[in-house]
Amino acid sequence: xxxRVIYPPMWLVFGILAIFALNEFYPGVRFTSLASxxxxxxxxxxxxxxxxxxxxxxxxxxxxxxxxxxxSALVTGGVYRFTRNPMYLGMAAILLGVAVTVGATTSLLxxxxxxxxxxxxxxxxxxxxxxxxxxxxxxxxxxxxxxxx
Numbered sequence: 001x002x003x004r005v006i007y008p009p010m011w012l013v014f015g016i017l018a019i020f021a022l023n024e025f026y027p028g029v030r031f032t033s034l035a036s037x038x039x040x041x042x043x044x045x046x047x048x049x050x051x052x053x054x055x056x057x058x059x060x061x062x063x064x065x066x067x068x069x070x071x072s073a074l075v076t077g078g079v080y081r082f083t084r085n086p087m088y089l090g091m092a093a094i095l096l097g098v099a100v101t102v103g104a105t106t107s108l109l110x111x112x113x114x115x116x117x118x119x120x121x122x123x124x125x126x127x128x129x130x131x132x133x134x135x136x137x138x139x140x141x142x143x144x145x146x147x148x149x
């Protein structure tokens with residue numbers, strides 16, 4: 001039997017699709033303006049940059065980007081000094097940027113929903129795994145650095 005897993009980037013895609021669906025079919029109050037589009041664009045670019053930089057640090061450390069696979073290092077430098085989950089935070093920022101750019105208030109529900117899903121499906125189980133793999137280093141890291149921000 002093949003275990004089918006929905007990886008975090010797919011949740012990002014689902015979130016973007018949900019934002020556009022809400023924008024089209026149930027937008028709520030709209031707040032579209034040039035300023036909101038620029039702000040949304042900046043948030044989106046910051047999210048993309050965070051995702052790329054954090055992914056690069058994983059690659060450089062020789063550990064896998066796919067959750068729960070080939071965990072060979074605890075990455076604590078670079079952006080990981082400020083958040084334990086910069087890739088997930090980057091994805092949430094991308095969703096927030098898209099939601100702000102489209103300007104539908106209902107779409108603003110998607111980024112926090114994404115964060116809840118990611119925290120329960122990935123972050124908490126990953127933390128349990130890392131605690132087992134790095135029993136001294138990981139708890140110390142958790143005391144210094146927050147899960148999200």
